[in-house]
Amino acid sequence: MATAAHADEHHAQHIKLQYQSGLPIPLGKTIVWLFLSTEIMFFAGLIGTYVVLRFGAPTWPQTHEVHLSEPIGAFNTFVLICSSVTIVLALEAARANKARVAKLFMLCTFLLGSTFLGVKSYEYSAKFAHGLYPWSPHSQIHERANLEYGSAVRARLKTLTTQYGDQSKELFDKLSEDQQKQIGELEKQPWSDEVRAQYVAIAPQLAELKSRIQKCNDLTTELKLEDPNVDLVQVTNKIYPPPDESASGLPWTAEPEGLNGEYPWLKLPFVVPGGNMWASTYFLLTGFHALHVFVGLIVFLILMTMELNAARAGMLENTGLYWHFVDLVWIFLFPLLYLF
C-alpha cells in the first residue's frame, strides 16, 4: 500500500494541471470577440429601436427638412471604408515585421478616423445652428402647428423684445448720469468730446438692439400672431420653410432658410412633424457611434507610440477587429439615417 501511495504521489508530481481558454485563439482575441458580441447586441438594440420608432411614427421628417446631406453621409462612409483597409494593411505589415510601414498605415487610419469625426462635428454644428437639438430648451422643434405653437412664437418674440430692451438699458446705464443727461437732451448739442466718444462707442450696439426690437414688433404684426384666426402653418413656413425638392440645382443645396435663416438671432420655434423623435434617435445613434470612433482614435494614438513589429501583431489585430466593427455599424447607419 505504501508503495502504491508513493507511486501515485510521484505520478502526481509529474502531472502539471493547466487551464486553457475554451477557444483555440489567444486570450486577448477571445476577450475582444466577447466584447464585440455585447456590442452587437448594444447596437442591435439601438438600431432596432430606431427602426421600430421610425416605422411606428405617424410621420417622419424629410432628410433635407432636418439639414441632413446624403453626399456628406456617403463621403463619411467612404472615409470609414478606407480606414478599414488601412488598418488591415497595417496588420499585414506588422505580421511581416515591417514596423515603419505598419506605423504609417496606422497614421493613415488615425487621420481617416479624425476626418470622420471632423465631418460629423460639422454636421452637428449645422443642426445646432438651425435649432435642431435633441433636448430642451435649445430645441426649437414643435410637432404641430397648434395653439401651443402659436403662443411659443409669441412668447419668443416677447422674450427677445424684453431681452434687447434690457441690454439697451444696460449699455446706457454704463454712462455717467451727466453723460446720460447730455445725450438725452439732443437739442443741447454740441456735446463735450468725452460724451461724444462714449456715445460713438455704444451707438452701433444701441442701433442694432433698436432694430432688433423693431423687427420683433414688425414680425408680431406681419405674422398676424395676435389674430385669433392666424394660419399657424403659414407662420411656421415663413420661419422655417420646407425644402423645395423640385428646385433647380443640386438637390442637397435645397436648404430651407426662412426667417430663422435670414435672422439667426431670432431662433423662433418652428414645426417639423416627428422632428423631436428624429432628433432623439439621430443624435443618440450617431453620438454613440462617434464615441466608439473616438475611443478607437485613442487606441490608435497609444499604438503609434509602440514598435509595431510581429510581436505586436496580436494587439493590432484586436484593435482592427474593434475598428472594423465600428465601420460595420456605420454601414447600417448610413442608409437608415440618410437614405431611408
Place this chain on the structure above:
Amino acid sequence: MSEHSPQSHGPVVEPHDGSLGYDMSAHGAPSGHDVHATGIAKYIYVFIALCLLTSLSFLTYSSWWRANFTPAESRLLMMAVSCTKALLVILCFMHIWWEANWKFILTIPAMLMSIFLILMLVPDVGWRLHHASEEQKFHMAQPKPDQPNPPAREQPSPAPSS
C-alpha cells in the same frame, strides 16, 4: 481512469513540448495566422467592392431612381447592399473566413440575441402608438396640411376609448 485527449475540455495535461496539448489545425479550418500572407490583393478587391456597393446605395438618392422605383424597393435594395457590405467586412477584414469553427460559438448567440431583442421591441415600442392616450394623441406629430411630399405612411388607428 480515462486518458485526457488533447481536444477534451477542462484541465489538460501539459505536454513536454509546451504546446498546451491543443492542435490549432485540428478544428476544421486552418488558423487565420497561417493564411494571411497571401498578399494584399484580396483587401483591394474587397475595398473596390465596398465602394461600388456604397455607390449603389447612393444611387437610390438620385431623382432617376426615385422616379422609377418605390420607396419600399429602394429600402430593400439598401438593406441588401448593407448586408452584403457587412458580410464582406466580417469575412475578409475581420478574417472570419479563415478562422476555425470557434467563430460560431461567439457570433451565432450574439446574432440570435440581437434578433430576439429587436422582436421584443415591437410590442413595447411599436404598438405603443396604437394605444396612445388622448393626451398623447393631442401632442403627437401630425403632418402639415400643405407638406409638399407627405410620407405615405398611415396615421395610427384611433385608440380604443378607455
